[in-house]
Amino acid sequence: MELTDWLIALHVLSAFAWIAAMVIYSVLVAGLWRAALPSDVVRLFRVSRVGDALVAIGMIGTIVFGIWLAIDEYEIWDGWIIAALVLWIVAAAIGGRTGATYKVVNDRARSLVADGHDAPSSELATLARTQRGLALHVAGSLVTLAILVVMVYKPGA
Amino acid sequence: MELPLLLHILGASILVGGLITALSFQLVGWARETPAGAAMLARYGFLSLLVLALPGWILMRAGAQWIWSEQGWDDVRDEPGWLDIGWFTGDLGLPVILVTVILAGLGARRLRQSGGTTSSLVRGATALTAIMLIANVVTVWAMSAKPD
Numbered sequence: 001m002e003l004t005d006w007l008i009a010l011h012v013l014s015a016f017a018w019i020a021a022m023v024i025y026s027v028l029v030a031g032l033w034r035a036a037l038p039s040d041v042v043r044l045f046r047v048s049r050v051g052d053a054l055v056a057i058g059m060i061g062t063i064v065f066g067i068w069l070a071i072d073e074y075e076i077w078d079g080w081i082i083a084a085l086v087l088w089i090v091a092a093a094i095g096g097r098t099g100a101t102y103k104v105v106n107d108r109a110r111s112l113v114a115d116g117h118d119a120p121s122s123e124l125a126t127l128a129r130t131q132r133g134l135a136l137h138v139a140g141s142l143v144t145l146a147i148l149v150v151m152v153y154k155p156g157a
Numbered sequence: 158m159e160l161p162l163l164l165h166i167l168g169a170s171i172l173v174g175g176l177i178t179a180l181s182f183q184l185v186g187w188a189r190e191t192p193a194g195a196a197m198l199a200r201y202g203f204l205s206l207l208v209l210a211l212p213g214w215i216l217m218r219a220g221a222q223w224i225w226s227e228q229g230w231d232d233v234r235d236e237p238g239w240l241d242i243g244w245f246t247g248d249l250g251l252p253v254i255l256v257t258v259i260l261a262g263l264g265a266r267r268l269r270q271s272g273g274t275t276s277s278l279v280r281g282a283t284a285l286t287a288i289m290l291i292a293n294v295v296t297v298w299a300m301s302a303k304p305d
Contacts (some may be wrong), residue, residue: 005303009297013298016169024181027209041195041197054177143176152159
């Protein structure tokens, strides 16, 4: 195997880690709409740590190995590579805002559990069913899908 | 050519994502959980396999078959090793996923009914999920690096 083969494999595995994180977050967002107790919300966010690790590995891996591949195999200023880089930045920005939105939910659920209030809370339910968080998550997923489409179709290559 | 490849990759990534999600819920459920918590986590593990991993497998396999027929691979006598790995994991994957979904579903139901915090069925499903995940990650590596 040559260096390029390894770069492609690591780039693809990073992309899989990223999409896996989006899958985990989708389950969590759906779960938060149904979660009744603060302890249920805390449990869901415990699983979100796996998503946090995967999205970090995925986003760093795709950009590092992607740029390396672009320099090695293509031209960094090719239209489809520029498009992918712009979409990556948009995804990172959306991801940061999504994380901040849901951190409020996690913090509130933790404080309720720590205070011994593990009963259904309308305040927590309202926070957990955040329309803003849902919209940001859907937007982030669509941008991630758009990057995959650009990578497969390579328009203009 | 691009559409079947997109479906194949999208399906494979949903499959891997579903397996990781299920495994995460299953493993978190092992650690000092209350009966209600263990039942909830087991149910999410089961649903992740049923609603994500299984449809992901179908999409991945359908895309693979489409690519196979479009590229005329059936005319090739000696298939490369990376393709054999893909077929092996892909075709063996369906029965293993089905068994895992059944184990996870029965285990989640048993936990809910018994009020226990652990179930050998859920543990069996966890082990199979982990094995499938490892096999699929190796397959992703083989299909993208194409070593021969």
